[in-house]
Amino acid sequence: MKLNRRSLLKLSAATMAAGTIGLPAFAQQIDELVIAYNVNLPSWDPTVGPSAVNPTIQGIYQSVFDQYILQQPDLKPAPGLLTEWGWNDDKTQIWMTVRDGVTWHDGSPFTAEDVAWNLARVANPETGSPIQFVWGTLANHRVEGNKVIADVVQFDPTIFKWMYFLTGYVLPKAYYEKVGAEGFEAAPIGTGPYMVEKFERNAFVRLKANANYWGGKPDFDTVTIKFVPDAAARVAEVESGNSHVTLEMPYEEYDRLKGGPLAGIATPISDIGMIFLNDIEAMTDPNVRKAAAHAIDKQAIIDRLLSGYGVKIDTLETPEYDAYDPSITVEYSPEKAVELLAASGYSVDNPVKFKIQTTKGFKPKDYEMMQAIVGLWRKVGIEAEIEVYEIAKHYELRAADQLAPAAFYNWGNSVGDPTTSTGFAMFGPSPHSVWDGKDLIDMIGPLWGEKDEAKRIDGWKAVDKYIAENALVIPLLQYVQPILYAPGVVVTPHASGALLPHLMKRA
Amino acid sequence: MQILRILFLRLLTTLVTLAGVAVIVFFVIRVVPGNPIAMMLPPGATEADVARLSALYGLDKPLPTQFGIWVAGVMQGDFGTSITTRQPVLQLVLSRLPATLELSIMALVMAVILGGIAALVGTRRRGTGTEGAIDIANGMALSVPDFLWGLILILVFGVLVPVFHISGRVTPSLDLPFTTNFYLFESLLRLRFDLWADIVSHMFMPALALAIPLAAIIGQLLKQSLKETMNLDYVTLARTKGYGETRVILREALRNAALPTLTLVGVQFTFLIGGTVIIERLFSYEGLGNMAIDAVINRDLPLIQGIVILFAVIFVAVNMIVDLLYAVLNPRLRHA
Numbered sequence: 001m002k003l004n005r006r007s008l009l010k011l012s013a014a015t016m017a018a019g020t021i022g023l024p025a026f027a028q029q030i031d032e033l034v035i036a037y038n039v040n041l042p043s044w045d046p047t048v049g050p051s052a053v054n055p056t057i058q059g060i061y062q063s064v065f066d067q068y069i070l071q072q073p074d075l076k077p078a079p080g081l082l083t084e085w086g087w088n089d090d091k092t093q094i095w096m097t098v099r100d101g102v103t104w105h106d107g108s109p110f111t112a113e114d115v116a117w118n119l120a121r122v123a124n125p126e127t128g129s130p131i132q133f134v135w136g137t138l139a140n141h142r143v144e145g146n147k148v149i150a151d152v153v154q155f156d157p158t159i160f161k162w163m164y165f166l167t168g169y170v171l172p173k174a175y176y177e178k179v180g181a182e183g184f185e186a187a188p189i190g191t192g193p194y195m196v197e198k199f200e201r202n203a204f205v206r207l208k209a210n211a212n213y214w215g216g217k218p219d220f221d222t223v224t225i226k227f228v229p230d231a232a233a234r235v236a237e238v239e240s241g242n243s244h245v246t247l248e249m250p251y252e253e254y255d256r257l258k259g260g261p262l263a264g265i266a267t268p269i270s271d272i273g274m275i276f277l278n279d280i281e282a283m284t285d286p287n288v289r290k291a292a293a294h295a296i297d298k299q300a301i302i303d304r305l306l307s308g309y310g311v312k313i314d315t316l317e318t319p320e321y322d323a324y325d326p327s328i329t330v331e332y333s334p335e336k337a338v339e340l341l342a343a344s345g346y347s348v349d350n351p352v353k354f355k356i357q358t359t360k361g362f363k364p365k366d367y368e369m370m371q372a373i374v375g376l377w378r379k380v381g382i383e384a385e386i387e388v389y390e391i392a393k394h395y396e397l398r399a400a401d402q403l404a405p406a407a408f409y410n411w412g413n414s415v416g417d418p419t420t421s422t423g424f425a426m427f428g429p430s431p432h433s434v435w436d437g438k439d440l441i442d443m444i445g446p447l448w449g450e451k452d453e454a455k456r457i458d459g460w461k462a463v464d465k466y467i468a469e470n471a472l473v474i475p476l477l478q479y480v481q482p483i484l485y486a487p488g489v490v491v492t493p494h495a496s497g498a499l500l501p502h503l504m505k506r507a
Numbered sequence: 508m509q510i511l512r513i514l515f516l517r518l519l520t521t522l523v524t525l526a527g528v529a530v531i532v533f534f535v536i537r538v539v540p541g542n543p544i545a546m547m548l549p550p551g552a553t554e555a556d557v558a559r560l561s562a563l564y565g566l567d568k569p570l571p572t573q574f575g576i577w578v579a580g581v582m583q584g585d586f587g588t589s590i591t592t593r594q595p596v597l598q599l600v601l602s603r604l605p606a607t608l609e610l611s612i613m614a615l616v617m618a619v620i621l622g623g624i625a626a627l628v629g630t631r632r633r634g635t636g637t638e639g640a641i642d643i644a645n646g647m648a649l650s651v652p653d654f655l656w657g658l659i660l661i662l663v664f665g666v667l668v669p670v671f672h673i674s675g676r677v678t679p680s681l682d683l684p685f686t687t688n689f690y691l692f693e694s695l696l697r698l699r700f701d702l703w704a705d706i707v708s709h710m711f712m713p714a715l716a717l718a719i720p721l722a723a724i725i726g727q728l729l730k731q732s733l734k735e736t737m738n739l740d741y742v743t744l745a746r747t748k749g750y751g752e753t754r755v756i757l758r759e760a761l762r763n764a765a766l767p768t769l770t771l772v773g774v775q776f777t778f779l780i781g782g783t784v785i786i787e788r789l790f791s792y793e794g795l796g797n798m799a800i801d802a803v804i805n806r807d808l809p810l811i812q813g814i815v816i817l818f819a820v821i822f823v824a825v826n827m828i829v830d831l832l833y834a835v836l837n838p839r840l841r842h843a
Contacts, residue, residue: 032680040801042591050547050591050805128563130547133556185593201592202603202801203793204679224679228791229800233674236661240669392541392806399545399557431552 033220036243044188059498065190068163105189117173193502218502244486251307254482269497275474278434287344289471291337309480315464323418323460337380351383356406414496418460587809596813605688607794617718622725648723657716674791713790732764773829
């Protein structure tokens with residue numbers, strides 16, 4: 001073939017036309033729902049390995065697998081694969097009633113045996129569950145009809161909450177034993193609302209609706225979840241009509257698009273932003289800690305840096321959590337901060353100095369928030385030097401109790417129990433706490449095993465009050481999750497932050 | 508003989524290079540802060556949990572012992588198991604390699620075409636405004652990094668005139684009959700032009716983003732070589748025979764002028780493969796680069812090691828091929 005200018009133009013036009021094949025459009029009715037998701041899915045086993053404790057991929061897991069107990073969009077539990085559950089009178093055993101009529105994606109029946117096998121599997125240290133320390137508090141799992149009973153080795157008041165939290169998923173006993181771990185990775189099945197049809201690692205997962213789902217067949221027969229980690233590419237995906245739903249984009253982009261061809265919803269989720277205070281150097285001085293807390297204008301930071309998308313918090317509990325107490329507040333008062341610092345001999349001319357560590361780009365405007373806070377601190381007599389680190393370094397430093405005197409972090413607690421927020425973040429012996437004060441350890445210690453629920457929650461509220469009064473940590477804000485979606489779909493957000501296709505309906 | 512000697516020496520240095528890379532990557536990623544166990548520890552985990560998980564992943568042993576175990580495995584083709592995906596590392600990286608190779612080759616082809624056209628047109632129209640415009644375009648192409656070109660392309664061809672796919676490698680709803688992961692090549696071999704068009708539509712923007720800076724380099728160097736060649740006696744002789752200027756450039760000057768460009772293309776191709784890390788991430792392209800970023804974020808040590816070793820193998824292989832090609836094409840070396 002002779003290639004001249006005309007034939008070259010024809011070839012270009014043909015290539016461009018070919019390129020448009022398969023591009024979805026806004027106005028068309030949605031046959032196949034396409035979601036641009038913000039993270040990749042590394043593994044299909046939601047009970048072991050790092051993926052099991054990665055909060056951002058729980059939405060995908062919950063599309064395919066059911067948890068023992070269903071968690072509703074407001075974080076409250078509801079009957080799921082377990083219809084009833086509880087402890088015996090002296091709390092030495094737990095019992096669970098298993099739902100009848102549920103089938104696995106391969107058509108085989110789901111039974112109480114599956115539940116008992118799963119609980120025993122994750123309790124076994126050799127399985128490698130990161131949450132083994134919780135599941136290991138139960139032993140001797142046994143089946144009696146459609147009930148599962150287990151002995152309580154060590155009483156944990158949150159055990160049923162873990163049944164709708166990280167690793168609290170039910171996998172198919174017979175199928176798993178037949179295909180093994182590798183076979184399960186290649187072809188996972190669950191009892192969830194969607195079945196895995198096709199999975200390309202780092203690219204997409206294509207799901208088919210489970211017509212036999214015990215909660216009712218989902219609205220969309222086919223859902224494709226594309227893994228698009230780059231925020232700009234995700235925005236372009238929905239703006240171009242390539243995807244119908246996406247989440248976690250810059251708030252400015254959300255504001256720009258939500259009133260145009262796309263709809264948007266932004267609701268608070270269970271993630272919070274906070275500053276860990278390590279009881280070293282300047283942070284051993286209560287006046288410095290309290291001044292640092294009083295000098296931060298949280299609302300101004302939310303309004304100016306996060307376009308208003310955030311909820312100011314003064315404890316590690318958000319309004320949806322069980323131990324939230326609105327009466328505990330830490331006022332913004334630069335005057336009080338100056339006064340407190342003066343009592344310790346510090347001033348603007350003679351500032352107290354310490355380091356603050358932060359991630360940059362891990363959470364929305366994390367570094368910018370720390371810059372703003374350092375600016376506010378400077379005005380009252382605190383000179384903080386910012387050190388940027390990767391999130392992996394944060395985990396390692398925190399586990400080794402080597403964080404700087406101040407360190408920004410985000411904390412997720414989608415079950416809303418005070419144990420998994422204030423408890424793990426502030427209890428000295430925990431590798432996740434850097435505050436080692438004995439007074440706090442003594443306050444928290446008895447609450448781990450408190451059997452009276454009302455007394456337990458009151459106890460945590462008292463702990464939160466003590467922490468706020470003594471500025472042992474600086475809670476900043478509850479994050480708001482922005483979701484953009486095409487006109488043909490209605491999205492129901494989940495306060496855990498999980499984006500769940502089966503909660504999406506046709507408009 | 509000269510070529511065989513070059514080949515032997517390159518193979519020898521390749522082995523030393525790969526051994527060095529293996530040592531460096533193994534120890535460096537274990538020295539930098541952030542270990543995989545800390546990444547997967549949930550709130551409430553105890554020191555005993557840390558010890559249990561460290562033992563489970565073999566990270567409780569001394570570093571030299573861990574290195575010995577790893578090297579012994581590699582010698583037998585076992586690169587270990589990925590911590591995050593729980594899949595064999597070799598299987599993972601080999602499954603993603605074709606995607607990255609296809610993307611890189613497509614980008615290289617685009618760069619050669621674009622750079623070649625720019626050089627030929629610039630030479631043909633030398634001293635005119637067209638050459639000035641090409642020089643300015645070259646400068647712009649060079650000064651803007653590839654990921655920014657990616658964003659520009661997404662805006663133009665993904666959003667404003669949405670003709671190409673923004674993310675992925677192929678439309679998820681398509682049934683793929685392929686037996687290899689070389690989708691682009693296999694679709695051509697199977698004469699499945701519908702699939703080929705879909706794959707090209709996904710690959711076009713990331714490949715172009717990678718190609719633009721390289722095209723500018725090729726264009727500049729080739730134009731300079733052509734200009735020098737155009738002043739040589741044999742070209743003047745061709746002109747005196749009455750050949751047109753275009754024919755003189757294409758038939759007489761280009762072959763000699765292309766030789767230095769070939770070496771540059773080889774060297775730049777390795778950089779181009781390195782550039783896929785960011786570009787694949789931006790376009791959610793399921794190649795090695797995208798996987799590498801996830802591996803680093805999750806501190807998936809075995810996977811990082813596997814990817815780096817594979818990248819190193821590609822780099823030395825490409826350099827070796829370029830050296831051999833140069834030796835074959837260069838008459839002075841060929842007849843030595």
